[in-house]
Amino acid sequence: MKILNLYAGIGGNRKLWGDKHKITAIEINPKIAKIYQDFFPNDKVIIADAHQYLLEHYKEFDFIWGSPPCPTHSRLALSNSGRDEIKNKYPNMKLYEEILFLKYYFKGEWVIENVISYYNPLIKPFECGLHYYWSSFIINNIRIKSRMHTETIEELEKFKGFNLSNYNGIDKIKILRNCVEPEIALRIFKMAFKDKQTKL
Template sequence: MKIYNGYCGIGGNRKDWGSNHQVTAVELDPRIAEIYKDLYPDDEVIIGDAHQYLLDHYNEFDFIWCSPPCPSHSITNYFLNAKGIIRYPDMALYQEIILLEHFFKGEYVVENVKSYYHPLIKPQVSGRHYFWSNFRIPHLESRIKISRMCGDKDALGVTQGQIRKKEMEKLGFDLDKYQYPGKEKLLRNCVDPLIGRAILDRAIESHNLKSAKQQVLFGV
């Protein structure tokens, strides 16, 4: 399949996709893009605006995965608002959902965090994420607890930071060699690779079913 991986980060969703697909990944931050490129050398990596790239190229792909920035949608906005940090939700999220739902012929997924407000378009839920898609998303619980308060201390003197670090190791990434100041944030932004793989498998099933129906319809 030709796959678009928008706002790719370090590719948590992509980690278990294998090498049988033609993947184009778009990331705005050049430093993060370099990490992704090192992890997935066979992918085409573009440094740029994933929102605009989607608009310009969406009809070139079989499967689209977009993970628009989540900070303006997350429940942390209650805390920030109380601190005097006030911002609008970024409506690029819904622009992409509407575009793909009405004009894209392939399979798509738009992923984001569970929002502090009632979603304007009803999502599907898997793990700690909302998903908007034109096929059924498998419902899986994430193996990883990576919120800032991710559980009780399991031993005297163990900090929340140490618990988070232990949880994030389950993602299977070793970022020690990379010079990037916000490695924990990179990992927190990852979709559990098992969920990413399960969703791709479901997208392939949907794609193949559509192709089979078209072959029957047109007598191919």
């Protein structure tokens, strides 16, 4: 199966998918892309804009997972809006552009993940922990213990399953917090390909 992993980060969502598939990862930050490639040497890693890559290459894949940037949607963004040093920003609507594009143009299975937003979502998602998921299939309830992002680097490394001790010049806390929890991503991945999966 050919998989497109958009906004790949260091590969939290992909960590437990195994190596039986042809996975193409798109990450715009070269340093983060290098870390991803180190952890997943068999994947094809492309340094590019994921939003544009999706538009140009979606027909080449069977399954697409996207985790677009979340800062402009997060409740943290709203709570920080009164601080003088914070410049408010419009919510980045590329999130919804990709959801609508995949829903109406892509013939395979797909998932878009983002944080729970400070506003009512414009398209109804599935909710799990601190995240929203939009998909081409029904995501059944996944019960997990909610984790606030207050862990140390070491705790996050253990929880997410990545050791970043050999890497310098990066924001390790941010990178690890941005990782989709591997166990959740695996369960959702399996839901996409269950026999007789109910389509939306």
